[in-house]
Amino acid sequence: MMKAVFLEKPGGHLVMKEVNIPVPGPGEVLIKMKAAPVNPSDLARIRNTAAGHDLATFIPGIEGSGTVVVAGKGILPRLWLGKRVACSSEYPSSGTWAEYMVTKAGNCFPLSEKINDEQGSMSLVNPLTALAFFEIIKENNHKAIINNAAASALGRMVEMLGKKQKIPVINIVRNQHQTELLKNSGSQYILDSSSFSFIEDLGKLSHDLKATILFDSVCSRQLDNIIDALPSGSSVIIYGNLSGEEHIMINPRCLINNDIKISGFYLGRRAKKNGLLKNMMNLREVGRLMSSDMKIKIRGRFPLDRAQEAVDTYLVNMSAGKVLLVM
Ligand SMILES: NC(=O)c1ccc[n+]([C@@H]2O[C@H](COP(=O)([O-])OP(=O)(O)OC[C@H]3O[C@@H](n4cnc5c(N)ncnc54)[C@H](OP(=O)(O)O)[C@@H]3O)[C@@H](O)[C@H]2O)c1
CATH class of the missing domain: 3.90.180.10 (Medium-chain alcohol dehydrogenases, catalytic domain)
Structure with a gap:
């Protein structure tokens, strides 16, 4: 038994x-x-x-x-x-x-x-997802990225890999406590989604850094405004639903005028597509990272x-x- x-x-x-x-x-x-x-x-x-x-x-x-x-x-x-x-x-x-x-x-x-x-x-769910994000970033030649729920375990892996690969990461957190947490671990770009100037700050920083891909696991009602602030041609990857919102509204004009693409990401699907060999190689990389920086x-x-x-x-x-x- x-x-x-x-x-x-x-x-x-x-x-x-x-x-x-x-x-x-x-x-x-x-x-x-x-x-x-x-x-x-x-x-x-x-x-x-x-x-x-x-x-x-x-x-x-x-x-x-x-x-x-x-x-x-x-x-x-x-x-x-x-x-x-x-x-x-x-x-x-x-x-x-x-x-x-x-x-x-x-x-x-x-x-x-x-x-x-x-x-x-x-060592499977979050590290493999973080690696997959950087494959997507490279495949599409993004110069900088936006990382929502950045105080999460996965968010911190994304920040860590960004630093390693010299790709600027704009970290979005939801309160001052998380801002301090990320500041103390050396993050350069941190925006607090509860601050009054958040959308304006995001718009300016994402344009300055040419951050044209957003990884979003929150999917809150704020997403509409976030998308509106992104540089033209940006991609939005939805990979979680921490807000628990079943439906959110997105302004279609913003998608059309700014050429925004929205898609979903699910690791299980990507792992199936990768096959055993590629997954083993990614796992080796995860092993290497987890035995050094990625604790x-x-x-x-x-x-x-x-x-x-x-x-x-x-x-x-x-x-x-x-x-x-x-x-
Ligand atoms: N699609 C996929 O294949 C895939 C793969 C891996 C992970 N994920 C997703 O990635 C996300 C992060 O996972 P994790 O294991 O890294 O999480 P985690 O370490 O457990 O942390 C969750 C984080 O989300 C924050 N959070 C919770 N509810 C929120 C909300 N409504 N608005 C803003 N922030 C909120 C929490 O902040 P507080 O401390 O303030 O609560 C915390 O910082 C999850 O949504 C997970 O499902 C998806």
């Missing part, structure tokens, strides 16, 4: 239950889990699943780390047997918030000795039976660092 986290009822609390340890099928592996973060995408998945799937079988948790202890049939599962891996779950049939998880061997990537289990548990701040660690407390702690101050479930 194993312990795992479940949602007791739609809109209810996370609870720990004992269930049978799953058995890997062909192409799959069984992982003894070590750590898994609480990410915004986990909370979105919990909300969506509560609305439409079978809660009796749904275990939350998209990414994590652990050791492969049983291999199903196939070359890749056998290759990973005994290895410490970063892994992602196979929704909705598995989740990382459990003592054991079965997933496809293709969802596992061996961790280098330089990365511990905790950092390794966060993710950890704010708290909780056992599985305190998963609800882990989520509540995380939600009080998301910028303070990641909250991990440890097994």
